[in-house]
Amino acid sequence: MNPSRRTLLSGLLGLPVLGATLAACGGGSGSGAAAGAATLKWASSYFPTHWDPVVGGSGAQFRHLSLVYASITRVNEKGEAQPDLAESWDYNDQGDQVTFHIRSGLTFSDGTPVDADAVKQAVDRARTQENSALFGDLTSIDKVTTEGDLDVVVHLTQVDYQIPLLFGERVLQVASPKAAADAAALDQQPVGHGPFVATQIIPGTKAVLEKNPDYWDAANIHIDKVELVAAPDASTVVSGLQTGVYNFADLAASQAKAAESAGLDVFVQPGYNASNLSLNVNRKPFDDPKVVEAVRHGLNRQEFVDKLTFGYGTPATQPFPEEYIAYDPQSADLWPYDVAKAKAALAQSRYSGDDLKVELVIPDEDPSAEIVQAQLAAIGITVTITIDKNWATPFFAKDLVASLYGTTGRDSPLQTLTAHFGPNGPLNLSTPYEPDGFEDAVAKVRQTPLEDAAYAENLQAATRAGLVSEALVFTYSQPSVYVKDPSISDIPANPGHVNWTGVKIT
Template identity: 70%
Template sequence: MSLRNSARLRGAIGIALVAALAAVLTACGSGGAATSGGATLKWASSSFPKHWDPVVSGSGAQFRELALSYAALTRTDDQGRAVPDLAQSWDYNSAGDQVTFHLRPGLKFSDGEPVDAAAVQAAIERAKKQQNSALFGDLTSIKSVTANGLDVVVALTQVDHQIPQLLGERVLQVASPKAAQDPAKLDQNPVGAGPFVLTQLIPGTKAVFKKNPDYWDAANIHIDSVELTSAPDASTVVSGLQTGVYNFADITPSQADAAKKAGLDVFVQPGFNASNISLNINKAPFDNDKVVDAVRAAINRQEFVDKLTFGYGSATDQPFPEGYIAYDPQSKNRYPYDPAKSRQLLAEAGYKPGDIKLDLVIPSADPAAEIVQSQLAAVGITVNIKVDKNWSTPFFAKDLTFSLYGTTGRDSALQTLTAHFGPNGPLNLSTPYEPAGFEDAVAKVRQTPLDAPDYPAVLQAATRVGLQSKALVFTYSSPNLFAKTKSISNLPGNPAHIDWTGVTISGR
């Protein structure tokens, strides 16, 4: 089957897995809170967005909440594949360095502006150029975008068959270009073409939406309104679900058992979450390979699982879950727990117990940090846990020596790899370092169509090279967990995404 027909028929087949009350900002529409009655989703969110401009919010966990307002060129199905959203199909040229997305006709944003190629072009260019964009690093393969009616022609800097996976709702939620003329206003008043339209926003506290009758798949959206609330103290979420304050909530593994005992449904969403220890090999003592290897050998991943995930997580030594298309079986347990070897390596590096003293800088109190502290103390490394609320500035400037990080993964497996291991990867604390051979392995993945028979092997080979990185030590993975009342039907099990398509709420 040709690339053109393959994309048109199947999309791109890819991977197989409270704050101070402020002034109320009212969006175009009814201008008030949702009225009583109807099917109302009452969602207590632990990641209530600080930013509603998708360019500023970036591809972090808040994309799930922003997806209430916004749609993207593609979305992700239950197998993790890119499938049509605003774009009904796409095709590559024969060289693989240009892809054309064909938009659905007759669509419009919630402010009445048309969803056309010019709007998508503006969204991509804004993501690449806006000063406070959190997405520019994800779009390095895009050289230019041309708008031709409903056809978005994306010219690439290189052959890259990952683009349909990339331009989904994590990276390219499309805002109305008219609304985006004032990015500051858009940041607190989302205007998209998604399944719902904002009617009220209390920044940091609550957002209210009504169903968007002009959404392209409105016939399969059975929720009339959404009340999104910033989750209160974790201890009150389950009782809030029991009393009807909420009917859907983000929960932690420690809350799951209580939710089940309360008669609630616990939705275990598959995902690509992975936690790691970040090392900066440009700074001592991690400029010594033996010290890096000593830290690798000192880490008992199972302890993180046992103490932090309450049976819902798993030990991981890769950024992907086992069984996922990008998971490399050959690299399983490459760095096993071996504290005796760790102590030996430190001695070979010229360090006696207590010689190495490290600040572990993290953004907030985290029990994972205490586990790291304890495990490294066992091999003679002293760790001082330092909480810095402004942690993100030195981390992304690559000024820290030692830190922790956790990701929710990406829809493009290659994007996950480059974010972790690439020379400019945001999660690579050792920039510009990268493992030997990584760039070549990445290029080969980009050059391989997603439906090619050898794609899994090529992708896993890139994972294998990336895992040679001395900058990260992976520890454990925990799925996304949600509790819901039984009035809400089952949700599609799309990896890392919350999809409200087909979901019903009974007991109106």
């Protein structure tokens, strides 16, 4: 047997996933919404704008889409790839080809078989559909072929052992190919092989879903019905939970104390939620490294934490939480706040006066922008804040001088790094710039099997190489904050994910 083969048993009851546990108060495991059925009433500030997983792309909204879509793999709380639609996978000896073995006998909710061809079409669509938000994540793929009905062979352009992580919930939730033939219709009415089936979608407002009895792990789904609604306002979520309008919600940190005072369960999930100030080193004044150095030392990260996270956040120098495998301890104290150093660096730059006036473009009002404005004014850089509702277009076209961005991470830590620091990374405002040594460090990680003893060391070295980048400065991070009715049991920690396997309500 190939020593890199990774065989994973299907149907593991102990599969670690994030989720609350709800059991019917007398409801069975059927898919109907009869009286007494276990109903999850979820109020969310991130209600999906798209239901086509290829188009969505959002790090918050894929958590909702996972209600209706299964992915090829999933990731546990340690960041390890686990089975989902694929029950196992193995690489060839060269590491440039991986075969995923799809579970047998599965169907999408429209009756279409979940087979190798359906998975191949999902990957191809993510790579080629004109409005795909995922094509940039799949650049290691040369082509996808099938062997028989259940084996999907992914041929790579290079050695890349990250693929089982990459094919998790964030990138490869699989839609029915029959439904995806009309991508516009799929975007409004999702069809997948997830734990639930969408029965009603009111765009931007509400989704009603019922248990999918054909889901591969349906025996461990005890929720009969999900009512997902867009939270009208953060301040109304707590009262809605008190009165039973909702029993679960993602919560603004500013509302956490009020929820605790109301007797609700507030809990914190670790996450990859790191914010940064993005700079364009191809535009003045940030084409001068001394100006970038001044910004690095001129930002007081603790002020962001104190004023914005209500005690739940931490200062950030990198996109990973401290307990995560890709976190680099050597970069923990990168660019400490030092006004004197910042002013000295600025004095050595070739810019002054009007050349140190910067437009900071953001999509909505954001107190982070005002903190940046005040802190940079203190070292001699004048920041003008511009709100552009169409901000995404110039940001991803790399036409801005400066902006704010927040990541929610990827299932593949290397994908998180290349998205931020790679020459074509979507979060790199300075394309095609990349820091020296980053490309080699990334290649080394790709060539390291996930089970290799050197994997963590190589991954952290790639993080360290990326953080040399002058294109962004991390500011603060905060976990995901949720609130639930006390009848919902404790939720296991799994950074970035909200899955509902195994859940009961007492």
